[in-house]
Amino acid sequence: MTFRDKTVIVTGAGRGIGRGIAKAFAEKGAQVVIAEVNREEGEKTVSEITEIGGIAMFVSCDVSREEEIAAMVQKTVSAYGNIDVLINNAGIANPHTASFYELGADEWDKVMNTNARGCFLTSREAAKVMRDNPDGGTIINISSTRALMSEPDTEAYAASKGAISALTHAMAVTLGRDGITVNCILPGWIETGDYSTLRESDHDQHPAGRVGVPEDIAKACLYLADPDNRFVTGAQLVIDGGMTRKMIYVPD
Template identity: 35%
Template sequence: MGRLTGKVAIITGAGSGMGAEQARLFAKEGAKVVGADMNVAGLQAVVDEIKANGGDAIAVKLNISSSEEWISAIQTAVDTFGKLNVLVNTAGIVGPFTFKAVDHDPDEWDKVMAINLKGAFLGCKYAIPEMIKDGGGSIVTVSSIGALIGGQGGTGYGAAKAGLIGMSRNIAVDYGKDNVRSNVICPGQIRTPMSAFLETEDEQAKAAKQYYLGKTPMGHFGDPIDIAYAALFLASDESKFITGTELPVDGGVMAN
């Protein structure tokens, strides 16, 4: 308990799945949480749960691909809690689940890039100045093992997630002397609403599930809390000398 005491954290995608679990855990560990999501109902339910359990949190509706909404969200965080120390870029979409570039619609490509890559970039762009004002901070960006190997998502998805790694490394180098750290988590298959299609009776979904399980040495998918604990470590001072790196949380896929 208390690993984030005194810190203010913005978590995107906090209305469900990995982001919601991060919000709950961060609040439990003492952070003042600014949950951000387009899913207002889900987000408010998470914030209400945090408050009912004695935590401190607010909900902010946020389209992460909008500069204006990012500026407003960060200003709300600072106005409410006085500072900003942590940004967790979790929100994202899967996009078209195809493995072949020729099947990828260009408009869908642009959508995946706008949300999965540009959205995190905008968060970093507007959060970093506030972190510097308070002596530094930690950026945790959720990418995917699809950024590191093929066959783990669509072409656009993999490209966007790989872009997050390049972005994060550059931020680590550019702002290290400002004590702003930047790291990436690369999840494998995690049980979330986004991956729920893998549990359906659709033949393609069943084949995909077996494919991913076959690639995972531990033989099962992860849970949102597995990502939340990794994010907690990278957000806390326990990782104060770690920046510019990627942490796979994948049940051993990258070792296979």
């Protein structure tokens, strides 16, 4: 599998899952655009990619701002001439500053505008470029298993991820006529901090026997972006070590 001479945009690639995805595509030869609101973190990802001989460019972008998305896409095309793959990874978690009964409209809108609306707007702008590609394009949305299950007081985050999952199949149907595939990945517990601090009980919760790492999501992105897999579109790929399939039963 190679992505040499392919242009890949990864939003929110300054750390965690986004950084892992960006590095994976760079290792496969892609020229990667790090679309990130935090300059320091974005430039760190670029530095790590260039250190391994990869090609990467940082572009400041807040995906909750339509004008910044359009500018980011324009800079990408100006620099590399094309867009082949878009990974919509940028997002923020539920603020956790208020319970369900105190969650305000401003907090709700901030999460929805960044996660769901940002995913739509970035896809729309990238698709305008992709539809003119001879080989079409690929959009991969990073949703969450929170679209399927929840903890208390996470309504805004769960709703935003559910919206991304629904948006995926809608865009797959619309953009299929332009040769663009659209899929989403639903990560479970992906540890982006110090993996060594995890407990044995953390790993035991997963039928796969361990907590996930960013590379697990990156490998799935490589699969979905591979031109040989263009029959896969509108799909939701749950990557959680089997955690959402494990029945919890507490006997008396």
